[in-house]
Amino acid sequence: MNTGIKMLESAKEIIKKSAQGLGLSQEQIDRLIEPNAFHEYNLSVGKKIYKAFRIQHNNNLGPYKGGIRFHPGVSREEVQALATLMSIKCAVAGLPYGGGKGGIIVDPKTLTAKELETLSRTYARAIAPVIGPTVDVPAPDVNTNPQIMAWMIDEYTNWANKTYKSNKTNWKATFTGKPVAIGGSLGRTEATGRGGVAVLMSLLKKLGKDPKKETLTVAVQGFGNVGYYFAKIAEEEGFKIVAVSDSKGGVFVKDGLSVEATLKCKKEKGSVSGCYCRGSVCDVKNGKTITNSELLELPVDILVPAALENAINLSNMRQIKAGIVIEMANGPVTEEAYEFLAKKGVFVVPDVLANSGGVTVSYLEWFQNMKNQKWTEDKVNKKMESLLADAFEAIWLKTKKKKLSIKQGAFELAIERIIKGKI
Numbered sequence: 001m002n003t004g005i006k007m008l009e010s011a012k013e014i015i016k017k018s019a020q021g022l023g024l025s026q027e028q029i030d031r032l033i034e035p036n037a038f039h040e041y042n043l044s045v046g047k048k049i050y051k052a053f054r055i056q057h058n059n060n061l062g063p064y065k066g067g068i069r070f071h072p073g074v075s076r077e078e079v080q081a082l083a084t085l086m087s088i089k090c091a092v093a094g095l096p097y098g099g100g101k102g103g104i105i106v107d108p109k110t111l112t113a114k115e116l117e118t119l120s121r122t123y124a125r126a127i128a129p130v131i132g133p134t135v136d137v138p139a140p141d142v143n144t145n146p147q148i149m150a151w152m153i154d155e156y157t158n159w160a161n162k163t164y165k166s167n168k169t170n171w172k173a174t175f176t177g178k179p180v181a182i183g184g185s186l187g188r189t190e191a192t193g194r195g196g197v198a199v200l201m202s203l204l205k206k207l208g209k210d211p212k213k214e215t216l217t218v219a220v221q222g223f224g225n226v227g228y229y230f231a232k233i234a235e236e237e238g239f240k241i242v243a244v245s246d247s248k249g250g251v252f253v254k255d256g257l258s259v260e261a262t263l264k265c266k267k268e269k270g271s272v273s274g275c276y277c278r279g280s281v282c283d284v285k286n287g288k289t290i291t292n293s294e295l296l297e298l299p300v301d302i303l304v305p306a307a308l309e310n311a312i313n314l315s316n317m318r319q320i321k322a323g324i325v326i327e328m329a330n331g332p333v334t335e336e337a338y339e340f341l342a343k344k345g346v347f348v349v350p351d352v353l354a355n356s357g358g359v360t361v362s363y364l365e366w367f368q369n370m371k372n373q374k375w376t377e378d379k380v381n382k383k384m385e386s387l388l389a390d391a392f393e394a395i396w397l398k399t400k401k402k403k404l405s406i407k408q409g410a411f412e413l414a415i416e417r418i419i420k421g422k423i
């Protein structure tokens, strides 16, 4: 079975289970599972044809929202699963958005810069009739970035001005994750990591713990955008970061490492795994190289899988020693492992809440564009943190009231909001 089909089955399964927990009818469950619209395209660029998708899952709460992925592994089922999970994530975060997702089956690394631009523009023209600031608002995802959004917004604006015969200034609100110079928001780059730390702080408050008053150790798997900013912001909040890793392996420093020094070293050596030395050779003292599996099994207070899906699974779930797991990657803890850990009393904060800082700042970018405003980074961060604190509180109340895991609580809350059409 391909991974897209598996992802889709598991997204449907958890929605069904949560909807049954809420006592919804079969008709309501079917409506929640089936997307509103599938759009499939065959895009011609040069002599090649690329298969592309935009799937709009649900818009009960507002315009569809979700990224565009360029990857050879993209499939209709994968895009559908991701669109479904975006409906849940936006509802969990309390955003006035539904869920959508787009993708092109392509390995962008095989394209020249010109071909990448042409493909991006061709895709934007193809989806133009079904998107718009109050209809569907795409964003970057795997292998797409602010530059690609800039090409797409340029193409869309030309199309919309001609088609709707109106030079609306807020056409730019049709895409988020744009470069700041053309209407992107400050704070977007760090948003997912920063949001994860905000959610962790909300959980710790409930547990009566404070990183400024006691030592709380953290291990982070993945040192890319999400893992690096999570580690950096957690360090600023007073947590002791004892381990980080990337695809080549990890480093463990019992007394706590310096996130900046580790990043500097990774840039020089190409990986964090060589980043431990003694004395004056580097800033990270008394560290040792560890594998990615060893990192997951460390006796830390907080474990942060921020790299790949299925990192914590049937084969290693019994070795997990952390009391709190923050799912910063998408789907890093499998269903079986989630249930096992939750039963054991481990607090596992699900991805739909933990990594929703990114989409929350995308919403704030859209909001600024719609109102022709430009906020300071501090204002963006504070607003995002307050939205996530509200989201956490609503889920916590639900989990306590019905004795649910945080994931079940998050899905039930999201489904209730989608059915009501109201946050």
Ligand code: NAD
Binding pocket: 192, 221, 222, 223, 224, 225, 226, 227, 245, 246, 247, 248, 292, 306, 307, 308, 309, 328, 329, 330, 355, 358
């Ligand atoms: P990234 O490409 O910037 O970083 C990924 C990191 O994971 C890199 O350090 C890479 O070396 C490491 N990695 C790859 N394979 C690994 C392995 N086998 N073991 C350990 N580390 C490995 O990606 P990112 O933007 O940081 O995204 C990470 C995860 O977070 C993905 O699951 C992504 O879907 C999810 N996510 C990202 C965002 C966002 O705003 N960037 C938002 C929501 C969810």
